[in-house]
Amino acid sequence: MSKTVIxxxxxxxWEQRKRAQLIxxxxxxxxxxxxxxxxxxxxxxxxxxxxxxxxxxNPPLVAxxxxxxxxxxxxxxxxxxxxxxxxxxxxxxxxxxxxQTSARYPGEVSEFDATGLNSEFKNDFLAPFxxxxxxxxxxxxKERIDITLNGTTLMIGEIRLISYPENCLCEDxxxxxxxxxxxxxxGLDSYHKTVRLSRLTYAKPDIEPTEIEMRYxx
Amino acid sequence: MSKTVIxxxxxxxWEQRKRAQLIxxxxxxxxxxxxxxxxxxxxxxxxxxxxxxxxxxNPPLVAxxxxxxxxxxxxxxxxxxxxxxxxxxxxxxxxxxxxQTSARYPGEVSEFDATGLNSEFKNDFLAPFxxxxxxxxxxxxKERIDITLNGTTLMIGEIRLISYPENCLCEDxxxxxxxxxxxxxxGLDSYHKTVRLSRLTYAKPDIEPTEIEMRYxx
Numbered sequence: 001m002s003k004t005v006i007x008x009x010x011x012x013x014w015e016q017r018k019r020a021q022l023i024x025x026x027x028x029x030x031x032x033x034x035x036x037x038x039x040x041x042x043x044x045x046x047x048x049x050x051x052x053x054x055x056x057x058n059p060p061l062v063a064x065x066x067x068x069x070x071x072x073x074x075x076x077x078x079x080x081x082x083x084x085x086x087x088x089x090x091x092x093x094x095x096x097x098x099x100q101t102s103a104r105y106p107g108e109v110s111e112f113d114a115t116g117l118n119s120e121f122k123n124d125f126l127a128p129f130x131x132x133x134x135x136x137x138x139x140x141x142k143e144r145i146d147i148t149l150n151g152t153t154l155m156i157g158e159i160r161l162i163s164y165p166e167n168c169l170c171e172d173x174x175x176x177x178x179x180x181x182x183x184x185x186x187g188l189d190s191y192h193k194t195v196r197l198s199r200l201t202y203a204k205p206d207i208e209p210t211e212i213e214m215r216y217x218x
Numbered sequence: 219m220s221k222t223v224i225x226x227x228x229x230x231x232w233e234q235r236k237r238a239q240l241i242x243x244x245x246x247x248x249x250x251x252x253x254x255x256x257x258x259x260x261x262x263x264x265x266x267x268x269x270x271x272x273x274x275x276n277p278p279l280v281a282x283x284x285x286x287x288x289x290x291x292x293x294x295x296x297x298x299x300x301x302x303x304x305x306x307x308x309x310x311x312x313x314x315x316x317x318q319t320s321a322r323y324p325g326e327v328s329e330f331d332a333t334g335l336n337s338e339f340k341n342d343f344l345a346p347f348x349x350x351x352x353x354x355x356x357x358x359x360k361e362r363i364d365i366t367l368n369g370t371t372l373m374i375g376e377i378r379l380i381s382y383p384e385n386c387l388c389e390d391x392x393x394x395x396x397x398x399x400x401x402x403x404x405g406l407d408s409y410h411k412t413v414r415l416s417r418l419t420y421a422k423p424d425i426e427p428t429e430i431e432m433r434y435x436x
């Protein structure tokens with residue numbers, strides 16, 4: 001492939017949205033999830049995020065970035081009010097509805113109602129799950145880290161409740177989220193299915209990694 | 219799909235590695251990149267990371283998580299020493315070599331040499347790029363945020379130099395990283411190609427999003 005090499009400073013004359021599209025594409029494929037919350041007064045909220053990252057397995061921590069933006073403010077306010085939220089993978093059947101949650105609905109409108117996605121409560125977990133999501137989990141808020149460089153906030157929480165399709169769990173604990181039809185995204189607005197190349201064995205010096213056979217639990 | 223709903227506390231009797239596999243799978247599909255660095259004495263280092271996230275377009279910031287782990291320590295040390303690093307997407311031709319960079323090589327071994335990946339310097343950027351990578355960019359270190367909850371560190375940097383295949387850039391600035399053959403990963407060890415469903419228009423209340431036609435720049 002013939003490559004263009006360009007200094008960021010040479011993009012200064014690009015229109016701001018065009019530059020944002022390119023910069024948003026560079027980080028690679030991303031997690032794309034719906035975060036469900038509820039206010040103290042019982043108003044539910046649902047918003048799409050593409051910045052969820054695994055932070056650690058012990059304790060089981062996940063993080064996501066929240067922008068200083070009115071669309072995402074309800075998610076932040078509800079998490080700070082109640083301490084709980086859900087993270088829900090999206091799939092092909094609901095990705096257009098998921099995308100639509102990023103529209104600027106008034107505060108009194110629940111994105112569940114506006115998009116036709118169904119809320120569901122699991123066990124005694126406080127925050128609403130997305131019924132149409134195949135993989136989802138409930139999270140307890142732990143820490144907020146404000147990033148002064150650009151006014152974003154890193155929200156960190158601990159995984160409390162996990163919901164997944166029974167036939168997607170492998171014997172070694174690996175959850176096959178491709179089999180569960182989870183999607184990935186790139187840039188600001190591009191949604192993708194996946195095709196596994198392989199799982200690779202734990203890397204050791206001077207031994208070539210080999211492919212791990214997928215062994216699902218019965 | 220028939221679902222299992224399980225509290226994290228009920229996984230306490232799972233073997234630690236099995237629990238880590240499940241927790242690592244939950245965050246969804248992830249960016250998977252090689253980070254290239256060089257020490258002051260000229261020793262290059264290359265390590266695979268699956269936690270790169272877009273932090274903002276203006277200024278153009280990316281972040282990644284570094285674990286308190288000896289394999290990733292060289293990357294951290296080199297970044298703190300020199301202030302610069304490269305982030306390189308991986309593709310099907312190199313994903314096994316990319317995975318192999320996570321083996322615990324001694325400090326005097328460059329993962330470029332150990333895996334057969336080629337280093338390349340672009341313009342006057344200090345850190346080495348991966349020649350076989352189609353999409354890559356050079357980053358200047360900006361801020362380190364230590365996350366006390368689990369001893370990880372969020373590394374934040376600003377994008378300085380961008381390299382991409384000419385035929386993958388769209389007119390609106392979107393870079394088609396699927397056409398550029400970038401991969402995604404899930405869990406600890408699963409690598410995937412992607413298949414685009416569509417790009418969707420900017421969401422507005424009460425208007426259904428439509429598909430954006432891909433228009434590449436000539």
